[in-house]
Amino acid sequence: MKSFPTKLLNGYREFIDGRFQNERENIRDLADKGQHPSTMIIACCDSRAAPEMIFSANPGELFVVRNVANLVPQYAPDGRHHSTSAAIEFAVKGLGVSNIVVMGHGRCGGIQAALSAADGNKLDEGDFIGKWMSQLGPVAEQVAAAGIMTEGERQTALERVGVRQSIKSLRTFPYISALAEEGKLNLHGAWFDISSAELWVMDGETGDFTRPETN
Template identity: 75%
Template sequence: MANFPDRLIQGYKEFTSSALETERARYKELAEKGQNPSVLIIACCDSRAAPETIFSAGPGELFVVRNVANLVPPYAPDGNHHSTSAAIEFAVKGLGVKDIVVMGHGRCGGIQAALSNDGSKLDEGDFIGKWMSLLAPVAEQVAATESVMTPAERQNALERVSIRKSVHNLRDFPYISEMEKDGSLNLHGAWFDISTAELWVMNGETGDFTRAES
């Protein structure tokens, strides 16, 4: 285990001496019967916004997909690799989830980069710029409000607009669209404010966000 992060080893020791004692039977059941989560959450890979922590979920309760800025790409069954789309397909067709939640969060670095005027923050790697280009059209619209909105207001707006965009992209997946229409699958949007730990839930009809009861 040379050079393996000590923080992880210490965390594992804490896990085996505390949480595992109460969850041991649950892990055994999951190993024997497999997972059966009813909810898929598409979240950002930001370390401050872990769905399992926010929703107090135990092992096997949530199927979580995390990527930069919690984006859902358009339906595009081509020859390229599509990690997020593959995970969505597995969750819906393989696991039979009943709800899909796209969850964004405040202070998102990917969203901030998408609003950067010169785009330099998106040009430093081989993949991030291409990935965040999925938001380019709506990012340009939000950026155009510079004369009437502060930078923080614009970022907050794009964080929520991007959630609506991703929910819209989910409906481009034929099987998701069909299942939503027949009532066997529900699509949701949510936004987590890191600074206040408040959860805001999107109204499916209006697209507005309202604070969830704590």
């Protein structure tokens, strides 16, 4: 059996000697009193787009679930395993978050796969990613068919459309729809450019993405 990755052990030592020492009281309070984050973030698994880094979050501030291409499936209590839906249910019903943010990002491999499939390059029928990304099937086909757009423009377009579709899927959860209508739960969309570190925020009314003021 191979040894535990050295880089991870070195990182842990740095954490113990540095951040843990500086935040010891806060971390112990979280252990004793539990977590009370106000925001849930649904992000991609991509190692380059970590929400905690992007938003400079401390322990206990964000409840994060990550999956391929930050997708939210529609509400479907069919008895099957739904990890993202389970996390959403816990965040809303168990933790009482007041904000849910769906954050996409540039150069997303899952989105690239969806576009490739829409162009006729089908993934294997037994492939998990292929089945997961099929949630974007119809819109991916529309974006892929936009020949006037460059490959990069189609990629960015579907990354952002995917965020809008996930927001729409969130509203199929009855308790989310009810809390949103009561003004007790806010749904947000965002898109992060890995190369430039630009954050774009979705307008809840129009669906357009704009850059917020950072000064």
